[in-house]
Amino acid sequence: MNATSPAAAPISIAPGREAPLLRPMLVTGRAYKHMVILLTGVISWGAFCFIYQGFIGLGLTGLRRPVFWAFFITDFVFWIGISHAGTLISAILRLSSASWRYPVTRAAEAITVFALGIGGVFPIVHLGRPWLFFWLAPYPNARMIWPNFRSPLEWDFFAISTYLTGSALYLFLPMLPDLALARDRSQGWRHRLYRFLAMSWQGTQQQWHRLELAIQLMAAVVIAIAVSVHTIVSWDFSMAIVPSWHSTIFGPYFVAGAIFSGIAALILIMAILRRVYHLEDYLQPKHFNNLAKLLLTMTLLWGYFVFAESITTWYGNLPAEMPAFWSKISGHYAPLFWAMVLCNFVIPFPILAIKRLRTITGMVIASITILIGMWLERFLIVVPGAATQRFAFDNWYGYFPHWTEISISLATLAAMALLYMVFSKLFPIISIWDVVGQAPAPTGEGIAEPGPGGAP
Amino acid sequence: MIEVSLRLSWDHDLAGVVKRLEAGGVPSREVNVLSRVPLPESVFPANPSRMSLIGVIGALLGFSVAVAFLVAVTVSYGLRTGGMPLIAPLPLGVITYEMTLLASILAMLVTLFVRARLGPWRRVPEHPELDYGEVIISVTCADLAQAQRAREILAGVAAGRAA
Amino acid sequence: MLIDLNVCTGCSACVVACRAENNIPITGAHEAARNGTIQWLHIDRAWSGGQDDFSVESRPITCQQCDAAPCEPVCPVLATYTNSEGLCVQVYNRCVGTRYCALNCPYDQRFFNWFDYQWPTPMEVQLNPDVSRRTRGVMEKCSFCSQRVLAAERAARSEGRPLREDEVQPACVQTCPAQALLFGDLADPDSRIARAWRHPRLETLLEELGTLPRVRYVRRQDAPGAEALQPGAEDDE
Numbered sequence: 001m002n003a004t005s006p007a008a009a010p011i012s013i014a015p016g017r018e019a020p021l022l023r024p025m026l027v028t029g030r031a032y033k034h035m036v037i038l039l040t041g042v043i044s045w046g047a048f049c050f051i052y053q054g055f056i057g058l059g060l061t062g063l064r065r066p067v068f069w070a071f072f073i074t075d076f077v078f079w080i081g082i083s084h085a086g087t088l089i090s091a092i093l094r095l096s097s098a099s100w101r102y103p104v105t106r107a108a109e110a111i112t113v114f115a116l117g118i119g120g121v122f123p124i125v126h127l128g129r130p131w132l133f134f135w136l137a138p139y140p141n142a143r144m145i146w147p148n149f150r151s152p153l154e155w156d157f158f159a160i161s162t163y164l165t166g167s168a169l170y171l172f173l174p175m176l177p178d179l180a181l182a183r184d185r186s187q188g189w190r191h192r193l194y195r196f197l198a199m200s201w202q203g204t205q206q207q208w209h210r211l212e213l214a215i216q217l218m219a220a221v222v223i224a225i226a227v228s229v230h231t232i233v234s235w236d237f238s239m240a241i242v243p244s245w246h247s248t249i250f251g252p253y254f255v256a257g258a259i260f261s262g263i264a265a266l267i268l269i270m271a272i273l274r275r276v277y278h279l280e281d282y283l284q285p286k287h288f289n290n291l292a293k294l295l296l297t298m299t300l301l302w303g304y305f306v307f308a309e310s311i312t313t314w315y316g317n318l319p320a321e322m323p324a325f326w327s328k329i330s331g332h333y334a335p336l337f338w339a340m341v342l343c344n345f346v347i348p349f350p351i352l353a354i355k356r357l358r359t360i361t362g363m364v365i366a367s368i369t370i371l372i373g374m375w376l377e378r379f380l381i382v383v384p385g386a387a388t389q390r391f392a393f394d395n396w397y398g399y400f401p402h403w404t405e406i407s408i409s410l411a412t413l414a415a416m417a418l419l420y421m422v423f424s425k426l427f428p429i430i431s432i433w434d435v436v437g438q439a440p441a442p443t444g445e446g447i448a449e450p451g452p453g454g455a456p
Numbered sequence: 457m458i459e460v461s462l463r464l465s466w467d468h469d470l471a472g473v474v475k476r477l478e479a480g481g482v483p484s485r486e487v488n489v490l491s492r493v494p495l496p497e498s499v500f501p502a503n504p505s506r507m508s509l510i511g512v513i514g515a516l517l518g519f520s521v522a523v524a525f526l527v528a529v530t531v532s533y534g535l536r537t538g539g540m541p542l543i544a545p546l547p548l549g550v551i552t553y554e555m556t557l558l559a560s561i562l563a564m565l566v567t568l569f570v571r572a573r574l575g576p577w578r579r580v581p582e583h584p585e586l587d588y589g590e591v592i593i594s595v596t597c598a599d600l601a602q603a604q605r606a607r608e609i610l611a612g613v614a615a616g617r618a619a
Numbered sequence: 620m621l622i623d624l625n626v627c628t629g630c631s632a633c634v635v636a637c638r639a640e641n642n643i644p645i646t647g648a649h650e651a652a653r654n655g656t657i658q659w660l661h662i663d664r665a666w667s668g669g670q671d672d673f674s675v676e677s678r679p680i681t682c683q684q685c686d687a688a689p690c691e692p693v694c695p696v697l698a699t700y701t702n703s704e705g706l707c708v709q710v711y712n713r714c715v716g717t718r719y720c721a722l723n724c725p726y727d728q729r730f731f732n733w734f735d736y737q738w739p740t741p742m743e744v745q746l747n748p749d750v751s752r753r754t755r756g757v758m759e760k761c762s763f764c765s766q767r768v769l770a771a772e773r774a775a776r777s778e779g780r781p782l783r784e785d786e787v788q789p790a791c792v793q794t795c796p797a798q799a800l801l802f803g804d805l806a807d808p809d810s811r812i813a814r815a816w817r818h819p820r821l822e823t824l825l826e827e828l829g830t831l832p833r834v835r836y837v838r839r840q841d842a843p844g845a846e847a848l849q850p851g852a853e854d855d856e
């Protein structure tokens with residue numbers, strides 16, 4: 001089948017057990033190509049908007065004093081949150097040796113790397129002078145002034161670059177054996193690519209021992225990094241003096257929200273992969289079911305955090321905090337707030353809790369509403385705090401996004417999809433050695449023949 | 457470098473084969489057992505590794521470098537902000553934490569690459585024929601004589617298997 | 620800086636002077652309608668009383684030059700810091716425009732250059748050459764006319780004498796017809812401002828935040844302090 005397809009890449013695979021998992025890399029349908037063209041179009045449009053905004057100035061956006069942060073920062077927090085899907089989940093599953101994780105980990109780790117890359121773009125997009133973003137990097141300027149290491153934004157820089165390094169390695173290292181497999185089964189440019197990426201992996205027992213040990217140890221470190229990253233992102237807000245941002249609960253609240261949206265994204269992407277690449281045998285209902293249980297836990301945890309955050313604000317009744325609070329509960333932002341509660345709790349909770357509704361379709365619906373709800377949640381953290389009257393000064397300003405902001409945000413969504421599509425064409429999206437290797441070994445097939453000998 | 461290799465089933469007495477090679481005068485570090493998935497620990501027990509120790513050392517190193525770097529850099533051009541002290545342990549601690557963990561990861565990565573002999577610059581023989589449930593005994597020989605010896609031993613193993 | 624609310628008439632001459640001195644861009648009516656204006660100094664009016672005892676209090680508000688400025692430590696590139704004279708300075712060239720400082724200023728006294736603003740034709744000839752024009756994407760705020768402070772210091776140094784107390788006046792102080800504003804060096808214990816700094820009816824804005832502002836107000840004799848701290852809903856922007 002793969003040989004006859006005109007789009008088949010030059011890989012020849014023996015019809016071994018790994019064939020179904022390598023097939024997505026080989027067979028490229030028309031729909032895929034159309035999708036790539038569409039997504040590239042959306043991304044180019046977003047890039048155009050960004051450049052346009054760079055020439056005109058940020059006044060193009062709906063931002064005005066005192067709403068200095070809005071859409072882009074919401075997107076930033078949202079994407080960094082999504083990035084907690086992968087590494088954190090797969091690291092936890094690995095450390096707790098949950099054996100159902102095998103087909104899930106690679107997909108999750110890829111989400112992390114891409115979402116992190118995309119999230120990391122937003123602080124640049126939102127800069128007043130984005131062409132100077134590298135001034136945040138730790139190097140001295142011409143007057144030997146270094147960046148301000150006491151600023152939460154500088155912490156972000158370090159946290160995100162550390163997390164990106166860690167999660168990229170965490171995606172890459174477990175992929176080495178699969179890359180070696182792809183190297184052995186391919187010709188042409190793919191062979192050269194995989195030969196480089198496989199880092200001369202042979203599969204000696206020494207390599208296996210070291211690799212498994214390294215993955216295990218890195219899992220522990222990556223969890224520590226991932227928790228710190230979203231805590232630090234939340235500190236962008238809670239370190240500020242802005243009422244309703246200045247909250248001690250934000251660290252764990254953001255981390256919980258991040259895992260929450262991360263699992264939702266993972267379920268959604270797994271459902272798409274299963275469908276598009278016919279991976280029904282590997283991504284089984286039991287995997288979805290386990291993830292749905294995790295998601296249910298996070299739904300409850302999220303509900304608890306929102307409740308705790310709201311009731312302390314309400315009961316404390318600090319004059320500075322109440323305008324933002326009431327604008328969410330019953331004021332200008334109330335429709336968004338209650339939509340968020342609907343999306344994050346009222347709809348997904350029954351779907352995930354009732355066994356009969358916990359089908360894959362149900363989970364996909366729940367995941368989509370949760371993703372929308374979590375975006376709204378981030379928006380409702382960022383904007384009302386900045387937009388409503390703070391302290392004694394009456395400076396209320398109703399924020400409304402401009403189309404460039406919406407375009408750039410949609411473009412990053414498209415970028416995520418495109419990156420994922422390209423990734424799944426180049427790399428096995430399911431960890432082959434984990435999945436196929438777990439199946440019982442066939443016996444009695446031992447072909448014993450003297451090796452062909454070596455060429456000098 | 458000459459590679460001599462033999463493809464065997466997974467359930468073969470692999471440790472025995474390696475022993476026979478060693479007895480035949482092939483140094484054990486030239487013998488590699490290649491597989492697509494890790495063999496059970498019982499076949500070839502893992503030799504002890506100091507990777508976790510190196511990770512901790514890397515972390516300590518990262519921590520000290522971070523502290524020294526941050527203090528030196530902040531003092532070198534002291535700009536006071538917000539009436540706060542120049543060297544503020546907690547805010548600088550956040551970056552110290554990240555640098556500590558980063559150094560730990562990188563230390564482990566380097567260990568892995570060195571100990572597992574990885575790296576894109578290395579050229580290794582490829583074995584497309586290797587399948588699941590199989591291993592390849594690969595012997596790297598320095599000269600033709602050694603290769604001949606290894607080939608004979610492996611042929612003996614193969615014959616024994618066929619019998 | 621000391622601002623006497625008893626004397627201020629709300630004439631807004633200081634606002635105009637500040638605009639002229641510091642090359643503050645003119646953003647136009649459209650931007651003004653959506654809070655896009657830039658006003659380093661503006662008059663906050665508090666309306667009180669009913670039909671018969673109607674009263675309005677005008678309060679010029681500018682950057683409070685906080686000693687413990689919350690706007691400063693959050694800047695990732697150190698574009699704003701406390702200089703040797705205790706002023707909160709803004710370095711336009713180093714600013715990348717994260718706008719974090721503006722969010723963290725409890726007085727909302729930081730202004731962002733949303734666009735590259737242009738001056739209508741005859742007005743660009745009166746731009747002050749001592750003050751840089753800001754490009755799009757940087758933050759700006761009241762500097763206590765640091766260009767004037769520097770010029771006076773230079774003059775005093777070249778003549779080899781200490782700076783005299785009345786030598787430096789920011790544009791707003793110089794312009795105020797009612798002489799409601801007083802500016803000086805607090806480090807000099809004999810200066811007028813140092814003596815006035817101990818006035819019994821002084822108040823600072825949002826004192827409870829501990830930002831230690833260097834702008835203080837002399838409370839109105841006829842207005843209870845609690846009310847004066849709650850400016851009304853009207854704004855003259």
Ligand code: SF4
Pocket residue numbers: 681682683684685688689690691707723724725726727728729760830
């Ligand atoms: S008033 Fe605002 S801008 Fe001025 S120093 Fe204080 S915090 Fe900074």
Ligand code: SF4
Pocket residue numbers: 626627628629630631632633634662677679794795796797798799800
């Ligand atoms: S110029 Fe003087 S009187 Fe007029 S508004 Fe300003 S401070 Fe008040």
